Amino acid sequence: MTPAKLPAYEQVKAFIKTQISRGVWRAGDAVPSESALQQQFGISRMTVNRAMKELAVEGVVTRIQGSGTVVAQLHRISSTLAIRDIHDEILERGHRHSTTVLTVEAMRADAALAQVFKLRTGARLFHSVLVHFEDGVAIQLEDRHVNPASAPHYLELDFNACTPTHYLLEHAPLTEASYSIEAGLASAQEARQLGIKRGEPCLVMTRSTVSGPHVASLARLLYPGNRYSFSGNFQL
């Protein structure tokens, strides 16, 4: 079936995937049991089990203990969306990254911020606003609030040398994060800061991160619509 010398469990996975993508087995159909595949391939059950477990993780099949394995309802396309330090991202594209720092300050949480950070209204927070440039073109406006409990020395940083994202990942080990991506318009001020026209569409990512017991940071990231996109792909 497969030309190269693949590990046995990969051969099993490839076999299952081929049957599905060729339409031999359709969503909801039963997949042969582990013992059946064990005999068919002449390998041990642990090896078959590994193959099937990985397929289940990939979302290709659904397994129900005591019942069996069926081809998953592929009514979704799943792919991993990686959210990375913009500095690394730009360097990897072979471009130059630079930063303009617009604001670095301590401030007091209003009711909304207090709720996000699970602190009381009026609690002390750090606040920074930066613009990130890729080869001199603004691609991200980063408006960030930081919990002093997670990064007490945040205000002393040189953000030209180390991005907030980088610093926080280093000093506040990440335990949890959530994000949402929507479309929005740049305000007059934001447009000026990004060097785009007012009313230009932007991707708006809002992201909060948790480190240990604290909500470490809340970031609002604004990307000019025609200069940035999130992309990904799915296979099989």
Next chain:
Amino acid sequence: MTPAKLPAYEQVKAFIKTQISRGVWRAGDAVPSESALQQQFGISRMTVNRAMKELAVEGVVTRIQGSGTVVAQLHRISSTLAIRDIHDEILERGHRHSTTVLTVEAMRADAALAQVFKLRTGARLFHSVLVHFEDGVAIQLEDRHVNPASAPHYLELDFNACTPTHYLLEHAPLTEASYSIEAGLASAQEARQLGIKRGEPCLVMTRSTVSGPHVASLARLLYPGNRYSFSGNFQL
């Protein structure tokens, strides 16, 4: 350590994750070898191996054969972005889904479309434009081109009963897909079709799908910015 009776491999995973999130081990630090953990927990190496393999898949650690296992550089937040049939998505939110069909036609591929579909210019394609409503509010404009080779009866469908996405997933088993998400503006026509103001920001998802030997479909999905968002979260 852990209160409930967890499987051994889960206990190992939890131990490693705890050490990392507490900052005991930092990015780049070595993780104990499989044989060390095997002795520490009094379990077999296969079980330790399973735990470490899963942590590597999750991106928590990096393993190098012959060298060892180190705590991964967590300079990214990875999460699964699921792209699903909008019909299912709306129903799951407990809302009502309806569709208006604006266009259903056969047409000829221009150079750009031909390239995407890997067909010659002038090749026959199907084309549909639909608006999807959630409880009567327009949330998606779906402009889609379909390869007749993948879905010969596409034009005969009743899109009020079955979304294009649903039909294609059923009839053209998915083998590959890629997408990109950007911000854009609705054109005057699109704004009218979605019932929004001209110049309103929108999320624009462009998605192409491959089924077996054919590029099956290319969709341009327009979401009014304030009515839809992609979101996700990451743990650990």
Next chain:
DNA sequence: CAGTGGTCTAGACCACCGA
């Protein structure tokens, strides 16, 4: 009840890395 998947063991051989 028999069959399924979930977990686990105690070995084994290999490819690879660094000293």
Next chain:
DNA sequence: CGGTGGTCTAGACCACTGG
């Protein structure tokens, strides 16, 4: 070379499902 992870085996016991 010794230590690492990558793979594999031939058993085992369990929890769960279905008829």
